[in-house]
Amino acid sequence: MLAIACFFSGAALRICDGLLPRLAGDFTVTPGTAGQVILAFAMAYGFSQLAYGTLGDRYGKARIVCIALFASAAGALACTMAPDLDVLVRLRILWGAVAGGVIPMSMAWIGDNVPYEQRQATLARLLLGTLSGMTAGQLAGGLFADSAWGWRGAFGTMCSGYLVVGTLLLARLRTIPSHAGAPPVRRAWLPAILEVLRMPWARVVLVTVMAEGIFLLGPLAFLPAYLNQRFGLALSVASGFVALYAIGGVLYAMAARHIVRRFGERRMVLWGGILMGAGFLAWFLIPRGWIAAPIALAVGFGTYLYHNTLQTHGTQMAPTMRGIGMSLFAFSFFVGQAIGVSLAGQSFDRLGPAPLLLVPALVLPLTGWAFARALKRRSEA
Template sequence: MTTSPTMLRLMGLAAFSSMASMRVCDPMLVALAQEFHVTTGDASAVIAAFAVSYGVLQLIYGPLGDRFGKVRVIIGATSACAFFSAATAMAPGLAVLVASRAGMGAAAAGIIPLAMAWIGDQVPYAQRQETLARLMGATVTGMMMGQWFGGVASETLGWRAAFAVLSALFLVAAVLLVRQMRVSTIVPAQAGCSTGPAAAFSLAAYLSATRDLLRIPRVRWVLAVVAVEGALAFGTVAFVPARMVNGFGLSASAAGGVMVLYGVGGLLYSLFARRWLALLGERGLALAGGTLIAVGLLLLAWAPVAAWAIAGCFLAGLGFYMLHNTLQTHATQMAPQARGTAVTLFACLLFLGQSVGVMLMAASVDRGWLAPVFTAAAAGVLVLGALVARSLRPHLHG
């Protein structure tokens, strides 16, 4: 293993695939509802199942990464993703599809958060936000492609083809990571690997370590904030394609194309993260991010024409990654002595929050309450951005 750009790029490929798999179902909801003769809200169980298992399994991957090495665990998780993607492609009904998506989320949970923690081990704090932003570029691109290809595949090749392609992509990433690990040379501790035999997992020790982390006020604050962010900002994203299809008459592929703009906003942030950080500072990024998300959600809720809603999708994406990248950076520093566990707790709360948001949105979309709920989420995230901006304080670099 190596800290060279090659290893970072391969982790980016795995992260790209993980995020694509996470968001690929968003533009499929209407098509899945029609195929399985259920409501759009019922079909959204494929998203909630992924989010719940993704969040809960963070509690396992954190200590595994700390004990056995983050890169090794990422390789195992990527390989499992290839298997579950193939199983999803062959699901005979909605119940099996939901179960296989839950397995997919459980496997994907070991990729992006541990890659973040690995960067936290390797990169000094002063350069960490920029490096995390590069990883974010891969995840955002994966989100964009997943949302676009999910819509296109559901209309042309069939939704199953999307999962078959994802399975192949995960397999390629896993093989390349294994090859890179074998041909490179590095001190094991540098790679985030154990330097000796791994101790057996102790539930009591893990619970004790988690309890110690939760005693730290800053840890509790960051985890609470990211859970609310997940519900308000991330939970609403899953229903933007449904809003575009049902509200403006767009096709599934066109709605998936609109969602690409959400990712474009995030990609734009990742490309200019250094400049915006220098210009606005962390507090300015958090405040601007919350404001842009709120404006984007309001446009999506009340726009009289599709063009305004499309602009809102872009603004919401740009704002989300401004706010979330700031929180990510502080998550890598909130408990350096147990960074893998701390960062995966962070991801756990993000996706548990998202699952709550998805379930609330599922109830609202079937009742025609989408616009009011989007409005409430906009107000909530505006307040959240202001609170985060007020709470941020300088950290020691290094």
């Protein structure tokens, strides 16, 4: 049930990528300006984590996921009725704020109930739901952008999905103990956050995941618009190509147990960074639009070699305050995404695609190398 919940949360994270050119046309703005709908969602999603961690530790993580699903349905419904871009951006802030409880609290629930040596493989199974949702959301965004229903139809569909999975999860709450695996934690909000931030390893993990949000998810949001602009691909086709990014993550998730055992965490994050950087360079150099599709598949596989290792360490940053730890993890990730979308949008509008693609091509391999070094120092300590 948590994986299904993460499916719709993942779809919400990516559905606007393919819609940006349609939003830009409907509201007579540039794609970078239309990108405010992604920026607003990501910022609100990230900042809301600071509240959800405390609520999850106190009242139960599965219960918070269920509440967040119904609130997200209301947020998506409100977005379908937005009369202009300014109102839509404000409503996306509300939607992002209430949606923030789904994925991090699901991961924290697994952290409470699954031993560490089995956790990366279990999180990979949860990741199947998230990535399938990202695939569906990115593809649906392009399909709705090319249809008469447009962005209003896309958000209405999201509302329906949230309602269905929220109802199913509500029916299961009686069989999912709200505090399974972890007793309630009643620490004051700010002191608990500061306690986690004082942990050196927590700071390494949080800075690394913020860098991933800035240099991966930010530029990735403008990739369908880039393919549409450079190669003249229909938005549905461009979004479908980019959606293979999530399929690459699904392939990783299916093989995660064997990959972890064979390669180990350090080599996974190192090669993940190399694959991501090489993919962005290849997107810049390709002579034909269709080549973007297999590149997206490889980048997705590399991303989750890297990210799943990172989020596994996120669940272990503060075992006695896992909800707060995961909330800070998600906060860093999505604030990084918001910063990345803002920078990528300005770069795309003013400087074209070169900085959008070449900066991640350089930074992402360096980030993977740096985190691999940090893991080695930690294992030797």
